[in-house]
Amino acid sequence: METIPMPAINFAAVMPETILSVFAMVLLLVNVFVPGKQKAYLAYLSLIGIIVAGVSVFNAWDAPLSLQEGFNGSVLQDNFSLFFKAIFLVSAALTLLISDQYLERENCNHGEIYPLILLATAGMMLMASGTDLMTIFLGLEVLSVALYVLAGFNRENLKSNEAGLKYFLLGAFSTGFLLYGMALTYGATGSTKIANIASYVSQNGAVTANPLFLVGMLLIAVGFSFKIAAAPFHMWTPDVYEGAPTPITAFMSAGPKAAGFAAFIRVMVFAFPTLKADWSDLLWILAVLTMTIGNIIALKQDNIKRVLAYSSIAHAGYALVGFAAGSAEGAAGILFYMLSYAFMNIGAFAIIILIGKKGEANSNVTDFAGLGFRRPVLAVLMAIFLFSLAGIPPMVGFVGKFYLFSAAIKSGYIWLAIIGVLNSAASVYYYLRVMVYMYMKDPVEEFDWVKVTPAIALCLVISVAGVMIPGVVPGYLLQLAQKAVLF
Structure with a gap:
């Protein structure tokens, strides 16, 4: 009788994801069997889970290859994925710190939100570690389903309901593009493993003449472009960001965007390395469209969450500049920029939560009038975050953009870098507009309801x-x- 070999599993390769999943299930049970209106303890338990997962990520850095690969080569916990996992954990931790006060104010502090955030983070980690198209898709679906629920979590708010429904419909539509692209790629190459696809492409120069393969690669790019909110696949972003609960908006703008880039880079760079000249030109156009559309439309927005939504689109364009460069320096720039963006964007959303009122009131740019006089510390912190988003030195946003644009210039994309600099200069207007209201307009509100809890204070620090x-x-x-990029 023939013996069927068992595939190598190696749970060490998915240890952070396993830790978060176990904590999420424990939280669900605790929420059921320990009744109570105050759910803050669940946030603290979630933070413990994130810390434990963070220790696992730290210990896995520079691990030997035998500990990196798992599940028959379907996942790879290399330094590339570990850096992204650190970004996901930072985004999730900061989101948890700013969530409790907001959820109490909006009367939607249901315990399910915390395991959903942990499961979404686990899905992002699978996307970063996946070396098989099906593994990446599995991680994407775990992330997406959790985000659909989180976007519409405030059931008493019609805008939140609308955000959840829009994100679900458009997300499912874009997932169809991605999955169909993966299916066509499998049909053309005979494998879903990224290494096997790369080997097939390098050994078959005529593969670019195969319409099945070309359409598959294009559809995969379209699917990931939706996830990172790249133009012209960005239309869902402002409505979903505005309607979703503000902590979830902050989370969506940082973690899932980074996860989209992690999977996008993993597929395009590792599966199609010999076709870099083809997909770099595509990304060049995508970067210019994304930066320009995001910044131009942001100039006319009055709602601060919509301003940051279009700002998020523009920042995806800046990251695409490094992607289009197609070099190790460009990829390292994306990693650095995604981590930097998590700090400055979630910090800005923390200030928005503090000055907001029940029902998402006080969320227009004009509502910041006089904040610099009534709450000077919060105004200074908001100015720091906005200056960083604008790319003003010595903030981290300047360093990130400088590194991305430098990578583009070294790869010969001089005009792309020039367009990026011009877009960054244009973005200064709508960031400065908020600061003008904070420091140059008479106060309309006393901001006496603003209460900085220890959790939000820690997030801001x-x-x-x-x-x-x-x-x-x-x-x-x-x-x-x-060190995290190996190409």
Whole structure:
């Protein structure tokens, strides 16, 4: 009788995902069997889970190959995926710190939100570690289903309901494109494993003449472009960001965007390395469209969440500049920029939560009038985050953009870098507009309802440190990013 060999499983390769999944299931049970209106303890349990997963990520850095691969080569916990996993954990931790006060104010502090955030983070980790198209798709679906629920979590708010429904419909539509592209790629190459696809492409120069393969690669690019909110696949972003609960908006703008880039880079760079000239030109166009559309439309927005939504689109365009460069320096720039973006964007959303009122009131740019006089510390912190988003030195946003644009210039994409710099300059207007209201307009509100809890204070301290320290001394973080890219 023939013996069927068992595939190598190696749970060490998915240890952070396993830890988060176990904590999520424990939280669901605790929420059921320990009744109570106050759900803050669930947030603290979630933070413990994130810390434990973070320790696992730290210990796995520079691990030998035998511990990196798992499940018959379907996942790879290399330094590339570990750096992204650190970004996901930072985004999830900061989101948890700013969630409790908001959820209490909106009367939607249901315990299910915390395991959903952990499961979404586990899905992002699978996307970053996946070396098989099906593994990446599995991680994407775990992430997407959790985000659909989170976007519409505030059931009493019609905008939140609308955000959840829009994200579900458009997300399912884009997933169809991605899955169909994967199916066509499998049909053309005979494998779903990224290494096998790369080997087939390198050995068959005529593969580019195969319409099945070309359409598959294009559809995969379309699917991932939706996930990172790249133009012209960005239309869902402003409505979903505005309607979703503000902590979830902050989470969606940082973690899932980074996960989309992790999977996008893994597929395009590792599966289609010999076709870099073809997909780099495509990404060149995508980067220009994304930066320009995001910044131009942001100029006319009055709702602060919509401003940051279109800003998020523009920042995806900046990251695509490094992607289009197609070099190790460009990829390292994306890693550095995604981590930096998590700090400065979630920090800005923390200020928005603090000055907001029940029902998402006080969320227009004009509502910041006089904040610099009534709450000077919060105004200074908001200015730091906005300056960093605008790319003003010595904030980390400047270093990130400089690194991305430098990578484009070294790869010969001089005009792309020039367009990126011009777009970054244009973005200064809508960031400065908020600061004009904070410091140059008479106060309309006393902001007497603003209460900085220890959790939000900790989030702000971490965010400011993440913006200022790497902005002044970026060397160590840049070295880690460079070490995380292996091509």
